[in-house]
Amino acid sequence: MEFGPHLMLAALEGAVISAILVLTAMGLSIVFGVMRVVNVAHGEFFMLGAVLTWFVATTIGGHPALGFVAALLIAPVLVGCLAAFADRLILKRINYDPDRTIVATIGMLYIIQQTTLMTFGPEARPVPPPFNTRLSLPWFEWGEEGFALFWPWGLSITTYKLFVIAAAATVLVGLWVLLTKTKIGLIMRATQQDSETAQAFGVPVGRVYSWVFGLGAGLAALGAVLVVPIQQAHYLMGGDPLLLAFIVVIIGGLGSLPGTVIAALLIGMSDGIISVFFSPTLAKIIATLLVAMVLVFRPQGLLGKKPS
Amino acid sequence: MLEVTDIHSGYGAVKVLQGLSFSVKASEILCLLGRNGAGKTTALKSVMGQLPITAGRVTFKGEEITHMAPHLIPRQGLGYIPQGRRLFAELTVAENIEMGLMTRKQGKDTRDWVLELFPRLRERLTQMAGTLSGGEQQMLATARALCLRPDVLLLDEPTEGLQPSMIAQIRDVILKMKAEGYAIVLVEQRVDAILALADHVVFIENGRDVEATTVDDLKSTPAKLTRYLGV
Ligand SMILES: Nc1ncnc2c1ncn2[C@@H]1O[C@H](COP(=O)(O)OP(=O)(O)OP(=O)(O)O)[C@@H](O)[C@H]1O
Ligand SMILES: [Mg+2]
Numbered sequence: 015m016e017f018g019p020h021l022m023l024a025a026l027e028g029a030v031i032s033a034i035l036v037l038t039a040m041g042l043s044i045v046f047g048v049m050r051v052v053n054v055a056h057g058e059f060f061m062l063g064a065v066l067t068w069f070v071a072t073t074i075g076g077h078p079a080l081g082f083v084a085a086l087l088i089a090p091v092l093v094g095c096l097a098a099f100a101d102r103l104i105l106k107r108i109n110y111d112p113d114r115t116i117v118a119t120i121g122m123l124y125i126i127q128q129t130t131l132m133t134f135g136p137e138a139r140p141v142p143p144p145f146n147t148r149l150s151l152p153w154f155e156w157g158e159e160g161f162a163l164f165w166p167w168g169l170s171i172t173t174y175k176l177f178v179i180a181a182a183a184t185v186l187v188g189l190w191v192l193l194t195k196t197k198i199g200l201i202m203r204a205t206q207q208d209s210e211t212a213q214a215f216g217v218p219v220g221r222v223y224s225w226v227f228g229l230g231a232g233l234a235a236l237g238a239v240l241v242v243p244i245q246q247a248h249y250l251m252g253g254d255p256l257l258l259a260f261i262v263v264i265i266g267g268l269g270s271l272p273g274t275v276i277a278a279l280l281i282g283m284s285d286g287i288i289s290v291f292f293s294p295t296l297a298k299i300i301a302t303l304l305v306a307m308v309l310v311f312r313p314q315g316l317l318g319k320k321p322s
Numbered sequence: 323m324l325e326v327t328d329i330h331s332g333y334g335a336v337k338v339l340q341g342l343s344f345s346v347k348a349s350e351i352l353c354l355l356g357r358n359g360a361g362k363t364t365a366l367k368s369v370m371g372q373l374p375i376t377a378g379r380v381t382f383k384g385e386e387i388t389h390m391a392p393h394l395i396p397r398q399g400l401g402y403i404p405q406g407r408r409l410f411a412e413l414t415v416a417e418n419i420e421m422g423l424m425t426r427k428q429g430k431d432t433r434d435w436v437l438e439l440f441p442r443l444r445e446r447l448t449q450m451a452g453t454l455s456g457g458e459q460q461m462l463a464t465a466r467a468l469c470l471r472p473d474v475l476l477l478d479e480p481t482e483g484l485q486p487s488m489i490a491q492i493r494d495v496i497l498k499m500k501a502e503g504y505a506i507v508l509v510e511q512r513v514d515a516i517l518a519l520a521d522h523v524v525f526i527e528n529g530r531d532v533e534a535t536t537v538d539d540l541k542s543t544p545a546k547l548t549r550y551l552g553v
Pocket of ligand 1: 333336338356357358359360361362363364365405
């Protein structure tokens with residue numbers, strides 16, 4: 015394949031990776047932003063979403079689309095509720111103390127991971143995509159007769175991957191509307207800035223925290239539902255998304271949601287492109303180097319604010 | 323309206339209030355006086371439920387609120403203007419006001435009313451609260467609390483760091499609120515402001531009320547100010 019179409023193919027892979035990553039990283043970022051909690055168990059909520067998707071899809075059976083739609087509705091809500099419950103049960107009791115929440119969420123990580131292993135076993139579980147038509151994509155060239163379109167062999171994308179990109183974009187827009195245009199968003203932002211004063215204006219801060227923790231985990235689970243038709247569900251699959259989400263949140267700037275989106279695009283696209291042209295390992299190395307550079311030269315992240 | 327009886331409270335192991343009492347009625351301004359660190363701010367925070375009260379009781383409109391959940395206390399009708407204003411700095415002026423309106427589900431008429439009290443804010447509705455001048459910030463903090471249409475207003479050093487014309491404006495609003503029947507608890511350091519505004523005063527030392535008196539008494543025996551405040 016020529017370079018142009020090859021790059022386009024790599025960019026499309028990168029867009030799919032970005033789409034999943036942006037949902038996962040948003041979850042982590044919102045939880046940190048509002049609650050100042052570094053949720054080390056975030057990747058396990060992702061994993062749980064994936065395994066639940068497999069479980070729901072196989073339980074329902076029939077056409078793949080049936081199970082997938084059911085999982086899309088059930089898994090994020092279930093994982094969100096579980097996270098909200100964990101918040102009440104654990105994080106609230108330790109008063110959201112920054113050090114202790116890290117230790118507590120590490121504990122949650124192992125509990126979720128091992129419980130999943132004991133319940134569903136160690137096998138990787140495939141989930142068929144609800145639809146998967148391959149679409150050929152055109153490429154253009156400047157020939158002797160001027161501008162011409164043609165269909166290079168191998169330049170294609172599945173409808174499912176397009177759906178993943180569109181779904182993530184839709185969720186992002188929804189999230190933006192929720193945060194900036196609704197009362198719920200206003201309450202979340204006020205709580206983020208000054209929880210004590212928010213309380214003096216009738217905000218039930220404890221309940222807001224539970225909802226936010228649930229929302230963050232639900233976003234990770236949603237990313238996972240979208241990913242399992244591409245990548246199999248497995249009890250150890252939470253590690254990579256956690257690492258990448260942390261990388262994205264650090265590069266974007268802790269607590270900055272626009273920064274998180276930009277960084278997710280940056281990391282996802284470079285991951286896709288470098289993986290296609292070179293190797294996935296090199297992609298991870300470069301992402302990690304990028305974090306190191308950001309930490310050295312711009313510790314507050316791309317769009318983060320300098321601590322005053 | 324608001325009765326605080328022998329309350330004890332503090333920050334974890336640090337005990338600050340050790341038996342503090344005061345009360346305020348409608349259309350009355352009570353001034354809490356005391357040196358820096360006496361526990362004035364702690365007293366207001368305790369009333370608002372932000373600090374746990376370990377002994378004593380707080381009643382509001384005849385109902386005990388001592389151990390009520392902190393987010394329910396403002397909904398009873400207590401408006402709080404904290405020391406240092408504590409605005410939501412990265413929300414706009416309009417959003418800060420919205421937070422106040424939300425507390426007791428107030429509508430457009432309340433919004434119009436506070437914006438009439440502070441026309442300056444109307445011109446700056448889309449500005450971030452953190453970028454307002456000190457005086458404008460104090461107006462917004464006051465407006466935000468008035469948005470509750472509260473029965474009691476708790477004001478913690480509202481004139482701290484303001485220039486005289488701004489102080490006069492805040493003072494006018496406080497007197498207007500008093501005339502409308504609000505009960506007001508005011509923490510204030512400036513003697514002239516105390517003498518001009520207050521009806522009653524309570525002196526606080528080491529987290530206890532050491533003397534409660536009227537402002538007329540204070541005018542006739544200014545030595546008390548020297549004794550308790552060192553001014
Ligand atoms: N978060 C805190 N943790 C521990 N101790 C505190 C805390 N906040 C205040 N204190 C202590 O409580 C005591 C009373 O403080 P408070 O803020 O109530 O004083 P104040 O009367 O409002 O003083 P000022 O006139 O300076 O505002 C002080 O000794 C202070 O050091
Ligand atoms: Mg004080």
